[in-house]
Amino acid sequence: METTLKTSKKRTGPVLFSNYQQADGIKKAIELGRENILLELKNSGLKGRGGAGFSTATKWMLSAAANAEKKFIVCNADEGEPGTFKDRVLLLEYPELVFDGMVIAGFTIGAKKGIVYLRGEYEYMLPSLEGFLNKMKEENLLGKNILEKEGFDFDINIRLGSGAYVCGEETALIESLEGYRGEPRNRPPFPVNTGYLGYPTVVNNVETLASIPHIIYKGGEWFKKNGTDKSKGSKLFSVSGDCGKPGVYELQWGTKISELLEIVEAKNCKAVQVGGASGVCLPKSQFNRSLAYEDAATGGSIIIFDESRNMLKILKNFMEFFVEESCGQCTPCRVGNTKLLEGVDNIGKGEYTFSYINNLKELGKTMQAASKCGLGQSSPNSFISILDNFKEEIFYSNRKGIKNVKE
Amino acid sequence: MSKSENIRIPVSQQALIVEKPIDITAIGGTVTIQINEKKVSVPFGTTILDACKENQIHIPTLCHHPDLCIAGVCRICVVEVEGLRTLQTSCSFPVTSPIKIHTSTEKVRKARRHIIDLLLSEHYGECYSCFRNENCELQSLAKEYGVDGYSFGHILEPKYKVDKSSAAVIRDMNKCILCKRCVRTCIDLQEVGVLEAIKRGHDTHVGTFLDKPLADVICINCGQCINRCPTAALRANDPSDEIWNAIDDPKKHVVIQTAPSPRAAIGEEFGIEPGHSFTGELNTALRRIGFDKVFDTNFTADLTIMEEGTELIRRLKKVVVEKDSSVKLPQFTSCSPGWIKFIEHFYPEYLDYLSSAKSPQQMFGAVIKTFYAKESKIDPADIITVALMPCAAKKFECNRPEMNASGFKDVDYGLTTREMAKMIREAGIHLPEMPKSNFDEPFGNASGAGLIFGATGGVMEAALRTVYELVTGREVPFENLRIEPCRGFEGIKQAYIKLDNCVESYNFLEGVELKFIVAHGTANAKKVMEMLQRGELRDVHFVEIMACPGGCLGGGGQPIPTSEEIRRKRAQAIYEEEEGLPVRKSHENVHIKYIYENFLTDGPCGELSHKLLHTHYTKRGKYIS
Amino acid sequence: MLVVEKNNLSYEIERMVKEYGSDRQSLLQILQAIQKKYKHISDFAQQEIARLMNIHPVEVYSVISFYSFLSTEPKGRNIVRLCKTIACDMAGKDAVETAVKRELGISFGETTNDQRISLEYTNCLGMCDEGPAMLINEKVYTHLDPEMAVNILNEIK
Numbered sequence A: 001m002e003t004t005l006k007t008s009k010k011r012t013g014p015v016l017f018s019n020y021q022q023a024d025g026i027k028k029a030i031e032l033g034r035e036n037i038l039l040e041l042k043n044s045g046l047k048g049r050g051g052a053g054f055s056t057a058t059k060w061m062l063s064a065a066a067n068a069e070k071k072f073i074v075c076n077a078d079e080g081e082p083g084t085f086k087d088r089v090l091l092l093e094y095p096e097l098v099f100d101g102m103v104i105a106g107f108t109i110g111a112k113k114g115i116v117y118l119r120g121e122y123e124y125m126l127p128s129l130e131g132f133l134n135k136m137k138e139e140n141l142l143g144k145n146i147l148e149k150e151g152f153d154f155d156i157n158i159r160l161g162s163g164a165y166v167c168g169e170e171t172a173l174i175e176s177l178e179g180y181r182g183e184p185r186n187r188p189p190f191p192v193n194t195g196y197l198g199y200p201t202v203v204n205n206v207e208t209l210a211s212i213p214h215i216i217y218k219g220g221e222w223f224k225k226n227g228t229d230k231s232k233g234s235k236l237f238s239v240s241g242d243c244g245k246p247g248v249y250e251l252q253w254g255t256k257i258s259e260l261l262e263i264v265e266a267k268n269c270k271a272v273q274v275g276g277a278s279g280v281c282l283p284k285s286q287f288n289r290s291l292a293y294e295d296a297a298t299g300g301s302i303i304i305f306d307e308s309r310n311m312l313k314i315l316k317n318f319m320e321f322f323v324e325e326s327c328g329q330c331t332p333c334r335v336g337n338t339k340l341l342e343g344v345d346n347i348g349k350g351e352y353t354f355s356y357i358n359n360l361k362e363l364g365k366t367m368q369a370a371s372k373c374g375l376g377q378s379s380p381n382s383f384i385s386i387l388d389n390f391k392e393e394i395f396y397s398n399r400k401g402i403k404n405v406k407e
Numbered sequence B: 001m002s003k004s005e006n007i008r009i010p011v012s013q014q015a016l017i018v019e020k021p022i023d024i025t026a027i028g029g030t031v032t033i034q035i036n037e038k039k040v041s042v043p044f045g046t047t048i049l050d051a052c053k054e055n056q057i058h059i060p061t062l063c064h065h066p067d068l069c070i071a072g073v074c075r076i077c078v079v080e081v082e083g084l085r086t087l088q089t090s091c092s093f094p095v096t097s098p099i100k101i102h103t104s105t106e107k108v109r110k111a112r113r114h115i116i117d118l119l120l121s122e123h124y125g126e127c128y129s130c131f132r133n134e135n136c137e138l139q140s141l142a143k144e145y146g147v148d149g150y151s152f153g154h155i156l157e158p159k160y161k162v163d164k165s166s167a168a169v170i171r172d173m174n175k176c177i178l179c180k181r182c183v184r185t186c187i188d189l190q191e192v193g194v195l196e197a198i199k200r201g202h203d204t205h206v207g208t209f210l211d212k213p214l215a216d217v218i219c220i221n222c223g224q225c226i227n228r229c230p231t232a233a234l235r236a237n238d239p240s241d242e243i244w245n246a247i248d249d250p251k252k253h254v255v256i257q258t259a260p261s262p263r264a265a266i267g268e269e270f271g272i273e274p275g276h277s278f279t280g281e282l283n284t285a286l287r288r289i290g291f292d293k294v295f296d297t298n299f300t301a302d303l304t305i306m307e308e309g310t311e312l313i314r315r316l317k318k319v320v321v322e323k324d325s326s327v328k329l330p331q332f333t334s335c336s337p338g339w340i341k342f343i344e345h346f347y348p349e350y351l352d353y354l355s356s357a358k359s360p361q362q363m364f365g366a367v368i369k370t371f372y373a374k375e376s377k378i379d380p381a382d383i384i385t386v387a388l389m390p391c392a393a394k395k396f397e398c399n400r401p402e403m404n405a406s407g408f409k410d411v412d413y414g415l416t417t418r419e420m421a422k423m424i425r426e427a428g429i430h431l432p433e434m435p436k437s438n439f440d441e442p443f444g445n446a447s448g449a450g451l452i453f454g455a456t457g458g459v460m461e462a463a464l465r466t467v468y469e470l471v472t473g474r475e476v477p478f479e480n481l482r483i484e485p486c487r488g489f490e491g492i493k494q495a496y497i498k499l500d501n502c503v504e505s506y507n508f509l510e511g512v513e514l515k516f517i518v519a520h521g522t523a524n525a526k527k528v529m530e531m532l533q534r535g536e537l538r539d540v541h542f543v544e545i546m547a548c549p550g551g552c553l554g555g556g557g558q559p560i561p562t563s564e565e566i567r568r569k570r571a572q573a574i575y576e577e578e579e580g581l582p583v584r585k586s587h588e589n590v591h592i593k594y595i596y597e598n599f600l601t602d603g604p605c606g607e608l609s610h611k612l613l614h615t616h617y618t619k620r621g622k623y624i625s
Numbered sequence C: 001m002l003v004v005e006k007n008n009l010s011y012e013i014e015r016m017v018k019e020y021g022s023d024r025q026s027l028l029q030i031l032q033a034i035q036k037k038y039k040h041i042s043d044f045a046q047q048e049i050a051r052l053m054n055i056h057p058v059e060v061y062s063v064i065s066f067y068s069f070l071s072t073e074p075k076g077r078n079i080v081r082l083c084k085t086i087a088c089d090m091a092g093k094d095a096v097e098t099a100v101k102r103e104l105g106i107s108f109g110e111t112t113n114d115q116r117i118s119l120e121y122t123n124c125l126g127m128c129d130e131g132p133a134m135l136i137n138e139k140v141y142t143h144l145d146p147e148m149a150v151n152i153l154n155e156i157k
């Protein structure tokens, strides 16, 4: 059925899904002033929710300190990691959080322009999002002298992607915005200094931005009460795969995998993929690990596999994804992923030696170390973790009773 | 050509913009870093690669090229920087803080080895049947890292069809390692824009517009991409087998003309440092190979000066005296076939500005198959003319349908320096050991003016020496005839020379400041054309343009590798050779006088000249159907 | 292509370049707009864009070929993109795929003879909790089963 843009279901959660009245954050931000916003943010300990987990306060401070005639705020809504859909929920149901977050970001670093890079697959959201932005303009939450604050100008544009996962990588995203192929840039320099059109640019994930109004309005202290020592706040988890209740959940950082499995009613669970195709695949023995930056880190994707799944087929699906979605500019990733996929095929055919498998794993480590961007640096994660954690099944079992994913 | 100012760089590849710390004097503008165990001081913002090079630490590179902007895609140059989780590419990493670098840890060596393994696994080609054998960056790396097998398999079938459509450049993407040096050459350095990366992921390849054959797109055949390709994925269209056949055929009279630039560079193919000319040795070698006559292209370079100089004076006269507004000034030189194709594609409405004089190569072909054939009583049908050129575009030029003024194909084959070196080696000759010998008559010794055609500014310098003297009756007022404003590798040079005390027949030029521009590389040509479009060249009279960076000595057929340093040395070799020559002005070349007295009797730009030595151009435009 | 059509297309492109601007950063938006309207970006259109934006045609082609949603070859009036990534795969994408192929008589990567539908695969659509999922043009359809998918396809024009 065609998906309805549902707003009816009221979600609840400790931070993001807690109560928020549009514009409250912006008003508070004006009251606080730039320095105090940055302090509040620093105190909250917020880290990026897009995967890399970089401190948001630091990112903002660096670009606030940069001296330039223009600056940009970019909302990374390219959500393409397999198994991730929390940004979809935020954009459809909580646009006020995301956009207020952008306005506050603009105010803080001195940017007058915000751009939402919306993945092409989400084009169906465009009318509602644009409608929402227009409403904000009418209410003077966007435009010139926002909320009567002299010189506080900020506008938001939405730009569409065109079907390329790698454009979620922040520098590839900027290239794409500039009209080029989505090929990640060399770093340094970093976008906070040299970003969109060469100007200082803050790229933040949708969820990161959506946390901002809460933090500003309710305080860093309040935010910090949630989560663990090193992972403050809560996290949205996109849960899919073999479970009774797939969907988006807001949980405390530090939640154990086993607890999450219970919440989503997963039965006969054999493996959990944490962090999407670029993440790692954990076996039962590690279900007591907690979801947090310091332990099982994730941008929010949780895919659950029950006992009937064939891990090798799953791995093949992941590797095919990377072979297609690599931007193809750097050697380790362009050729490396092909070699890993070939390896998976060879294992499937039984044509392998263990020294070959070890070679491939070593290659994986090189890819993690020497690839140009996060895609190639993380694509071997599934390969290595699945082959390590599911050795028995892949190399030793006679595969009886294992249902293939593809017939 | 200095890269910083002259190259249009896509933001993705722009040189790193590094913010200097506020008080740079506090640290003297330098940073002290540690490379392996050694502490060294380097200027702020230096790349790790350069810092290592300065300190004699070798780091392998593939996608890096001194003429081009940074790409950071091959990843072979990775090093470990303490405190950073991943390896860093030294070619792209600017030193801005006191970092500690390790260039040869286990992790680094393993990564490099893996990268080579990966490239080889996809590389369809066999070194022993490859023209880059022993001069291939991929091959040397494989050797350096002791590769003795394929760890990750090896491609068994070619993935791409070899594109042999172009008269000049052959593309075999099965040997491509996707370093994108050709892309950066074509788009940034030359601003022609033929090649780009197409598709993504594992399907990525370097291709043309709609993946059309090279002959069907706007390639100007400059061959600069070949010179910067680390492998044999790009090579010139080599006619040497056909030339061997002609040499072996007793009925054929095979004549070769050699241009100055190959002579100044061919030594590099035999392991000699750049910067030495082998003109005399080459003459001997060519005779031993079996060429019947060895001529000097400089002869027709002198002829070009006479024709082009006369044309310029005529244009000046029409403009200054007759106020004829249909005559176009400035006059643009026409001896670089890459430039000709560039203007035909990109500025077809400006073809009238081009001198109608053919290039020296083509003039020679026409002269050989007419004048020489007559003088030496050989049927032109039996003459095969070969041109040893630094240039890939010459291959296209000699195949232009209009280039048959003699009634035959004026020049049968354009041969590059690299291909010539191969033929010499094939004949079992080690060039540097050859005794010296002279060129053959009747075109024997040419003037030095023709010789300096090889360097950017050379045509202008040669033309000025003749035009100035013709008009004023005096030598150009420069010490030892060195017209310095024409020399050097600046992208666009601009100067003037005042014509005063003119001889009587030229007194209509009295007091005229002859303004000229010299540009090399088509990126600079584009800038000059844009100036012309904006009307900024109204008071300029003469423009020399060479399609290749550095002029012919940096041509697409020259020995690989190339860099500004190498090009400078070649230029130096040419200028040194020319100072030693007895005759250094085209109009003083006795053979030139002879040909005008006995063959082209109606003089420069006369009727016969027009038929044999001048040509017309084609409006090609950019549209590709 | 007919001359008349070429001219119309030229006007259209000129209009778009005016609307979005001729700076490089407008390129993707212009390409998207043309893709949407004409279901592909013809070689003529690519060169017109290149001319008006003062870039090389091969750069335009290079960009198009990078992005999955842009194409140089004509596509059907409706583009159906079935997600083949892991969650949808596990949720029964294969059955949907087979049914759709059988019903339309074409494979993925092909277009029906009447130009009504082009079938393509795509990677994760961000609907993993509601898989199998597919996009038809910009609309997303989820919780598919073979019968339902076929019914949806039969309804589109």
Ligand SMILES: Cc1cc2nc3c(=O)[nH]c(=O)nc-3n(C[C@H](O)[C@H](O)[C@H](O)COP(=O)(O)O)c2cc1C
Pocket (backbone or CB within 6 Å): A047, A048, A049, A050, A051, A052, A053, A054, A056, A076, A077, A078, A079, A080, A081, A165, A166, A167, A168, A169, A170, A171, A203, A204, A205, A206, A208, A209, A373, A374, A375
């Ligand atoms: C291949 C790849 C894809 C990515 N995709 C996304 C994405 O879809 N959304 C996102 O927010 N970040 C994505 N990232 C992370 C971004 O590069 C960047 O770290 C993030 O947008 C920063 O925002 P944050 O600090 O708010 O997390 C991706 C990274 C890589 C390497």
Ligand code: SF4
Pocket (backbone or CB within 6 Å): A166, A183, A184, A325, A326, A327, A328, A329, A330, A331, A333, A334, A371, A372, A373, A374, A375, A376, A377
């Ligand atoms: S790691 Fe992959 S996606 Fe990233 S730059 Fe390299 S090839 Fe492109």
Ligand code: SF4
Pocket (backbone or CB within 6 Å): B123, B124, B125, B126, B127, B128, B130, B131, B132, B133, B134, B136, B137, B138, B139, B175, B231, B232, B233
């Ligand atoms: S390109 Fe280099 S590595 Fe490849 S076959 Fe030729 S010499 Fe060998």
Ligand code: SF4
Pocket (backbone or CB within 6 Å): B169, B185, B186, B190, B192, B193, B194, B195, B218, B219, B220, B221, B222, B223, B224, B225, B226
């Ligand atoms: S020969 Fe010159 S114009 Fe042709 S592709 Fe190579 S660099 Fe470009």
Ligand code: SF4
Pocket (backbone or CB within 6 Å): B175, B176, B177, B178, B179, B180, B181, B182, B183, B206, B225, B228, B229, B230, B231, B233, B234
């Ligand atoms: S053709 Fe040569 S220069 Fe161009 S990308 Fe391939 S290997 Fe590099």
Ligand code: FES
Pocket (backbone or CB within 6 Å): B060, B061, B062, B063, B064, B071, B072, B073, B074, B075, B076, B077, B078, B089, B090, B091, B092
């Ligand atoms: S030489 Fe540095 S990445 Fe290629």
Ligand code: FES
Pocket (backbone or CB within 6 Å): A082, A083, A084, C083, C084, C085, C086, C087, C088, C089, C123, C124, C125, C126, C127, C128, C131, C133
């Ligand atoms: S896997 Fe199909 S929508 Fe995510």
